[in-house]
Amino acid sequence: MDADAAAVQAAEVEQEALISGSEAVAVATKLVDVDVLTAYPIRPYDTLMQYVAKQIADGEQDAEYIVAESEHSQFEIAKHASAVGARALCGSSGVGWCYAFEAIAVTPALRLPLVAMVGNRALDDPGAFGTEHNDALAARDLGWLHVWVDTAQEALDTTLLAYRVAEDRRVYLPVAISTDGAFLTHSQSLVRVPPRAWVDRFLPPYDRGKLVLHPDNPITIAPQVNEDWLMEIRRQTDEAMRQAPGVIEEAWRDFRAIFGRGDGSPFFEEYYTDDAEIVLVGMGTLSMPVRVVVRKLRAEGQKVGFVRVRWFRPFDYEGLGALLSRFAAIGVVDRDFSMGSPFHSGVLANEIRATLYAQDRRPPVASFISGLGGREVTIPNVREMFELTRRAAESGAAPRDTLWIGVRS
Amino acid sequence: MGRTVSVEIVYRGIFQKTLAKNISRGVVLAARRGGKVGIAFGRYGDSPERNGVPAKNFAIVAPDQDELELSMAQYEPAETDVTIAVDDTLCKGVESWAWYGLQPINQKVRPDGVLVVTSTLPADAIVEFCHRKPFPYRLAVIPAIPSFSGLWVYKNDHTDVRVLGTLAKVCPELVSLEAMLAAIKEEWKDDLKVTSARRAYEQTEVRVVRPDEGNPEVPYTFTLPGWTAMREGVTVEGMPLGAPMRVGGEVGGYRPARNPYFKKFSTRTMRPVVDFEKCVKCTLCWLQCPDGCFDVTPEQTYDLNADACCGCGVCAAVCPVDDCITMVNEAAFTDHRSQWERYKADPAAYAAWVRGMLAGQSERSHGFRYRGQYQEQIAKLRAGAGGEGGGE
Ligand code: SF4
Ligand code: SF4
Numbered sequence: 047m048d049a050d051a052a053a054v055q056a057a058e059v060e061q062e063a064l065i066s067g068s069e070a071v072a073v074a075t076k077l078v079d080v081d082v083l084t085a086y087p088i089r090p091y092d093t094l095m096q097y098v099a100k101q102i103a104d105g106e107q108d109a110e111y112i113v114a115e116s117e118h119s120q121f122e123i124a125k126h127a128s129a130v131g132a133r134a135l136c137g138s139s140g141v142g143w144c145y146a147f148e149a150i151a152v153t154p155a156l157r158l159p160l161v162a163m164v165g166n167r168a169l170d171d172p173g174a175f176g177t178e179h180n181d182a183l184a185a186r187d188l189g190w191l192h193v194w195v196d197t198a199q200e201a202l203d204t205t206l207l208a209y210r211v212a213e214d215r216r217v218y219l220p221v222a223i224s225t226d227g228a229f230l231t232h233s234q235s236l237v238r239v240p241p242r243a244w245v246d247r248f249l250p251p252y253d254r255g256k257l258v259l260h261p262d263n264p265i266t267i268a269p270q271v272n273e274d275w276l277m278e279i280r281r282q283t284d285e286a287m288r289q290a291p292g293v294i295e296e297a298w299r300d301f302r303a304i305f306g307r308g309d310g311s312p313f314f315e316e317y318y319t320d321d322a323e324i325v326l327v328g329m330g331t332l333s334m335p336v337r338v339v340v341r342k343l344r345a346e347g348q349k350v351g352f353v354r355v356r357w358f359r360p361f362d363y364e365g366l367g368a369l370l371s372r373f374a375a376i377g378v379v380d381r382d383f384s385m386g387s388p389f390h391s392g393v394l395a396n397e398i399r400a401t402l403y404a405q406d407r408r409p410p411v412a413s414f415i416s417g418l419g420g421r422e423v424t425i426p427n428v429r430e431m432f433e434l435t436r437r438a439a440e441s442g443a444a445p446r447d448t449l450w451i452g453v454r455s
Numbered sequence: 456m457g458r459t460v461s462v463e464i465v466y467r468g469i470f471q472k473t474l475a476k477n478i479s480r481g482v483v484l485a486a487r488r489g490g491k492v493g494i495a496f497g498r499y500g501d502s503p504e505r506n507g508v509p510a511k512n513f514a515i516v517a518p519d520q521d522e523l524e525l526s527m528a529q530y531e532p533a534e535t536d537v538t539i540a541v542d543d544t545l546c547k548g549v550e551s552w553a554w555y556g557l558q559p560i561n562q563k564v565r566p567d568g569v570l571v572v573t574s575t576l577p578a579d580a581i582v583e584f585c586h587r588k589p590f591p592y593r594l595a596v597i598p599a600i601p602s603f604s605g606l607w608v609y610k611n612d613h614t615d616v617r618v619l620g621t622l623a624k625v626c627p628e629l630v631s632l633e634a635m636l637a638a639i640k641e642e643w644k645d646d647l648k649v650t651s652a653r654r655a656y657e658q659t660e661v662r663v664v665r666p667d668e669g670n671p672e673v674p675y676t677f678t679l680p681g682w683t684a685m686r687e688g689v690t691v692e693g694m695p696l697g698a699p700m701r702v703g704g705e706v707g708g709y710r711p712a713r714n715p716y717f718k719k720f721s722t723r724t725m726r727p728v729v730d731f732e733k734c735v736k737c738t739l740c741w742l743q744c745p746d747g748c749f750d751v752t753p754e755q756t757y758d759l760n761a762d763a764c765c766g767c768g769v770c771a772a773v774c775p776v777d778d779c780i781t782m783v784n785e786a787a788f789t790d791h792r793s794q795w796e797r798y799k800a801d802p803a804a805y806a807a808w809v810r811g812m813l814a815g816q817s818e819r820s821h822g823f824r825y826r827g828q829y830q831e832q833i834a835k836l837r838a839g840a841g842g843e844g845g846g847e
Contacts, residue, residue, distance in 0.1 A: 062487075064484060172689040228499035229529075233496035235527075236492060334527040453681075
C-alpha cells in the first residue's frame with residue numbers, strides 16, 4: 047500500500063451493520079453514489095429496491111429512483127441512463143429478469159456498463175421463490191459479465207468491484223451480480239461497511255468519453271446494420287470480454303490494497319485445496335454446507351476441498367483448468383439445469399469439462415444437480431456428493447450422466 | 456466457546472412483521488456485544504404481508520463464523536433454544552403453507568428449551584393449547600396483548616424489548632442482561648425501552664411443562680410425493696363436489712369438499728359464533744364468506760367449518776340480524792366441533808354456551824374496530840399488570 051492509501055485508510059474506519067445481501071448491495075450503491083436506480087418488484091430482488099427506497103427516504107442517498115411499470119422498462123431506463131453517462135443500477139429475479147430479456151440482450155453490444163443484481167430465483171411456473179441459477183444463466187452468452195457471491199459482505203464488495211470493472215474503458219460491459227434468493231437476499235448478517243473515502247479512492251468517476259449521449263456530443267446509438275456490420279460489432283464485444291479478466295485482476299489488487307480483503311484469485315475461491323485429492327465445485331451459497339462438510343471430512347482424515355466459482359463470465363478457463371487438473375476427481379454441483387445438454391448436466395459442469403479438455407491431465411468429472419428451486423443442499427447431500435466423487439477418483443471414471451441429489455423419486 | 460443458539464419468533468403477518476424483525480435483530484446485535492456472530496432472517500416461503508398469516512423469523516447466534524456456517528443457507532433451524540409466540544392463539548399450532556401440515560408451536564423447542572408467549576392468559580391456559588412434547592420444556596408468559604408494535608402508526612408498546620429482556624433471563628447462554636440492555640440502548644436510543652427490558656427480565660416467571668401436559672392431539676402431516684408419482688404438467692387435482700350433511704338421522708343441506716392440504720384455520724385470531732335461533736336464512740354469510748366456510752344444514756341455516764375459517768369477520772359484518780353471528784377471541788375455544796351439531800344435540804345448552812362466549816370474551820387486536828381502541832387496551836393492561844404492561 048502506498049503512503050497515500052495508508053493515509054486514507056487511517057482517516058476513516060469501517061462500520062459494522064446487520065444487513066442482508068441485497069441490503070449490502072443497496073449500501074454499496076450509496077457508497078459508489080449511483081445516479082439512477084430503476085426498480086420493479088419481484089421477490090427476492092425487491093429487498094434491494096426496498097432498502098434503496100429507505101436510504102433515499104432517510105436522506106442518506108441522493109439518486110434518481112425510478113419505479114418502472116415492468117422489468118422491460120426498468121432495464122431500458124437503466125440502459126439509457128448509462129448511455130448519457132449516469133452510473134446506473136437495476137436488477138430482478140427469475141421470470142422478471144426474463145421479462146427484461148430484450149433489453150438485457152442488447153446492452154452489451156451498446157457497451158453500457160450498468161450493474162444489475164439478480165436475486166436468483168426459480169423460473170416459475172410452478173410458483174417458487176427459491177434460488178435456482180437458470181435466471182441469470184439464461185443470459186450467459188450475451189456479453190454480460192456474471193459473478194456469483196456467497197455472503198452479504200461479498201455482495202457489498204463485489205458491487206464496488208463490478209462498477210470498477212464495468213466502467214473500465216477497456217471493458218464497458220454490464221455486470222450481473224447473482225445472489226441466492228433467501229439465503230443471501232433475506233438473511234441479515236454482520237457486514238463491514240467501508241467509508242466513502244476508501245471507495246472514492248478505489249472507483250474513479252464514470253467517464254463515457256466519446257460514447258456519451260449528449261447534445262454536445264451528437265451520436266446515434268444502435269442504427270440498423272444488418273450483415274454488413276454485425277459480425278464486427280460482435281467481435282468488438284468479444285474483445286471487451288477478453289479484456290475483462292486483466293481488468294478484474296487489476297481491480298482485485300487495488301481492492302485488496304485499499305480495503306484489506308480479498309486473497310487469492312478474484313475468479314474463484316479455494317477452500318482446503320492445497321493437498322486435496324478430490325474437490326467439489328459450485329457457485330453461490332452452496333459454499334455454506336460444503337465448507338461445513340469439508341471441515342468434517344478433513345477431521346475424519348479425508349483430503350477434500352472446495353472450489354467456489356465467482357466469475358462465471360469471463361470464465362477463468364486457464365486458472366481453473368490448471369487448478370482442477372491437479373485433483374484425482376472433481377464433483378461439480380449445479381444449482382441449475384440444461385435440459386438435453388451433454389450428459390444431461392447443469393451448465394457449470396459442462397463448462398468445467400470443456401475447460402479440462404485443454405489440459406494434459408483430465409481427472410474424471412462427476413456432475414450433480416442439487417438445490418433446485420431453493421431446496422436446501424443438506425449436509426448428507428454434500429457427503430453423498432463427496433463420496434461419489436471419491437469413488438470416481440478410485441475407479442478412474444465418474445458416472446457418465448449427471449446425478450440428481452436430494453430429489454424425491 | 457459456547458455453541459450455536461437458535462431463537463424462533465412466530466408472529467402474525469402483516470401486523471407483527473416489524474415486531475418480529477426487531478426482536479430477531481435485537482438478539483443478533485446483543486450477542487455481537489458478547490463477541491458472538493449471528494444471522495437474523497425471516498422464513499422465506501412465508502407471506503408475512505398477509506393479514507393474520509402465521510410467519511416466522513429466526514435469530515441464530517454462534518461462537519464463530521465456522522460454526523455459524525452450519526446454520527446459513529438454511530430456511531430454519533432443526534431445533535430451537537427459544538421459540539417466541541407474539542400472539543397466544545398461535546399456540547394452537549401453525550399451518551404455514553399447503554402441504555406443511557400443522558406445526559405445533561413448540562415443535563422445534565429442544566429438551567429444556569423455552570417457549571415464550573405474550574398473552575393475558577395464565578400460563579396453565581397456554582399449556583392447554585400447546586401440543587404435547589415427549590420431554591419437558593419451559594414456558595414463560597409475558598403479560599401482553601398481541602402487539603402491533605413497530606407497525607406504522609401504532610404506538611410502540613415495548614413488546615420488542617420486553618421479549619428481549621425475557622430472553623436474557625430464560626437463555627443466559629445467548630446473551631447477558633448487560634449486553635442486551637446495551638444493544639437496546641444503541642439500537643433504539645431510548646432509556647425507557649431499557650427500563651422495560653430490565654423489568655421484563657426481573658418479572659419473568661418460568662414454568663416447566665411436563666410431557667403429560669398440553670394438547671394430546673397428533674397434528675396432521677402430509678407426505679410429499681416423488682417425481683415419478685406426481686402428476687405431470689404442474690397440475691393438481693381440483694376439488695370434488697360436496698355432499699349433503701349427515702347428522703344423526705338427518706340428511707340434507709350441502710357440505711362442500713374442502714382442500715385437505717391447506718386448511719387455513721391457523722390464520723384465525725377470532726372465530727364466528729352463530730346463534731341458529733336468530734338466523735333468518737338470508738344466505739348472506741354463506742355467499743359472502745371468501746373461503747366458502749359455511750356448510751348448509753338440513754334446516755337451511757349455516758354452520759361454520761372451523762377447519763376452513765380464517766377468521767376474517769366478513770360473515771359477522773354482513774349478517775343482518777343483531778348478535779346472530781359474533782366474532783369471538785379464538786383463545787376461548789378448545790376444539791373445532793360443529794356448532795350446529797352442538798345446537799341440535801341440546802338447544803338450551805347451546806344457547807347458554809353462546810351467551811357465555813359473548814359475555815366472557817377477552818379483547819384482541821385483530822384489526823381495530825374504532826379509533827383509540829389500542830390506547831384503551833394498553834391502559835387496561837397496565838392497570839391489570841400493576842403498571843407493567845405498556846411502556847410509554
Ligand atoms: S370469519 Fe366468516 S367470512 Fe371469514 S372466513 Fe370465517 S366464516 Fe368465512
Ligand atoms: S347472514 Fe346471518 S341471518 Fe343470514 S343466513 Fe347467515 S347467519 Fe343467518
